[in-house]
Amino acid sequence: MEKEDIKKLLEQLMESEQAEQTSDDIFSGERLLAQRPGPEPDEAVVKNIKRAISVRLAAKETNRKRFQIVYKAAAVAAILAIMSFLGTFFLDTSSPQPRQATETIESKVPWESEDIYAVDNTASMYEDEIQQLRIEVTEVELGEDEYLARSELLDIERELTAVAGDFWER
Amino acid sequence: MDEHNDLQTIIQGCKSGCNDSFSYLVDMYSSRCYRYFYRLTGSREESNDLLSELFLRLVEKIQTYRGGSFESWLFKTASNLFFDYLREKQRRQKAFDAGQQLIEEQMKGKSSIDNEYADKLQLQLDKLDTDTRELIMLRFYSGLSFRELSELRSEPIGTVLSKVHRGFKKLRELMEH
Numbered sequence: 001m002e003k004e005d006i007k008k009l010l011e012q013l014m015e016s017e018q019a020e021q022t023s024d025d026i027f028s029g030e031r032l033l034a035q036r037p038g039p040e041p042d043e044a045v046v047k048n049i050k051r052a053i054s055v056r057l058a059a060k061e062t063n064r065k066r067f068q069i070v071y072k073a074a075a076v077a078a079i080l081a082i083m084s085f086l087g088t089f090f091l092d093t094s095s096p097q098p099r100q101a102t103e104t105i106e107s108k109v110p111w112e113s114e115d116i117y118a119v120d121n122t123a124s125m126y127e128d129e130i131q132q133l134r135i136e137v138t139e140v141e142l143g144e145d146e147y148l149a150r151s152e153l154l155d156i157e158r159e160l161t162a163v164a165g166d167f168w169e170r
Numbered sequence: 171m172d173e174h175n176d177l178q179t180i181i182q183g184c185k186s187g188c189n190d191s192f193s194y195l196v197d198m199y200s201s202r203c204y205r206y207f208y209r210l211t212g213s214r215e216e217s218n219d220l221l222s223e224l225f226l227r228l229v230e231k232i233q234t235y236r237g238g239s240f241e242s243w244l245f246k247t248a249s250n251l252f253f254d255y256l257r258e259k260q261r262r263q264k265a266f267d268a269g270q271q272l273i274e275e276q277m278k279g280k281s282s283i284d285n286e287y288a289d290k291l292q293l294q295l296d297k298l299d300t301d302t303r304e305l306i307m308l309r310f311y312s313g314l315s316f317r318e319l320s321e322l323r324s325e326p327i328g329t330v331l332s333k334v335h336r337g338f339k340k341l342r343e344l345m346e347h
Contacts (some may be wrong), residue, residue: 010331013331029337038292041204049200057192
């Protein structure tokens with residue numbers, strides 16, 4: 001059967017007669033090898049191979065299990081990391097912490113405008129003085145002695161200047 | 171269960187990492203593979219090493235077997251292993267630059283053949299070129315058809331037939347003298 005197949009193959013490449021001769025050459029060559037098959041491997045060698053395979057398989061199994069453990073640990077770590085990430089950005093509803101800049105303002109230094117009563121007192125005092133001066137100016141303007149009136153007017157002007165100066169100094 | 175199904179069951183066992191299945195595989199193929207290596211190297215020691223390496227490679231590569239002729243897949247692995255071994259041997263020889271000529275002369279004297287075990291066939295096989303010798307041994311020990319050999323070696327079937335024919339013809343002539 002095999003010879004027939006080889007002959008057919010060869011007939012596609014050469015003349016029928018030549019194909020017959022070539023196939024005969026091939027089969028006689030194979031018979032030559034079949035008569036001298038060569039040595040068998042030592043039993044000890046075969047046993048060693050089987051033992052080596054057994055060791056290799058055990059090592060592969062160990063590596064496979066180690067890989068599975070590492071893979072599972074990595075998967076858990078990844079899940080935890082993702083949950084932590086999501087928790088930071090979506091689950092934390094508390095208000096943000098005050099900015100540091102607001103804390104740096106010294107709270108012990110009084111703001112001038114905070115002492116409202118003291119400012120009011122000062123203002124009312126000046127208002128009283130101004131009112132008094134107005135009255136005096138009116139009296140001078142209505143006065144009989146021109147000289148006296150002029151000197152009093154100068155005094156009033158000085159007082160007004162002094163009051164104004166004190167006001168802005170405060 | 172026929173022989174083919176038996177082999178497929180064993181291969182499936184090997185793929186699952188079953189130690190017994192690999193033992194069966196070693197029992198089935200160690201003899202043919204060992205003889206294949208021996209006829210190529212002429213050395214029992216080197217054949218032992220190559221045989222061990224072959225089956226350890228199978229442990230690593232068995233997952234890549236995707237069906238088809240297992241003999242074809244196995245002997246392709248064996249063939250690649252042999253040519254790897256040959257390249258490594260040549261590389262080592264080149265490393266001895268100063269003594270290269272001396273080594274080549276020694277190699278011509280067939281120093282690599284185990285004289286204790288060598289038969290006449292082995293001595294004559296060594297006179298064939300490596301490529302033809304490997305092809306003939308592949309054909310004989312793997313039991314592959316010429317079509318399968320053609321696919322395995324990525325060569326036209328006519329080239330394979332021609333090489334085998336010329337190799338056998340020369341071998342017969344050498345054996346007759």
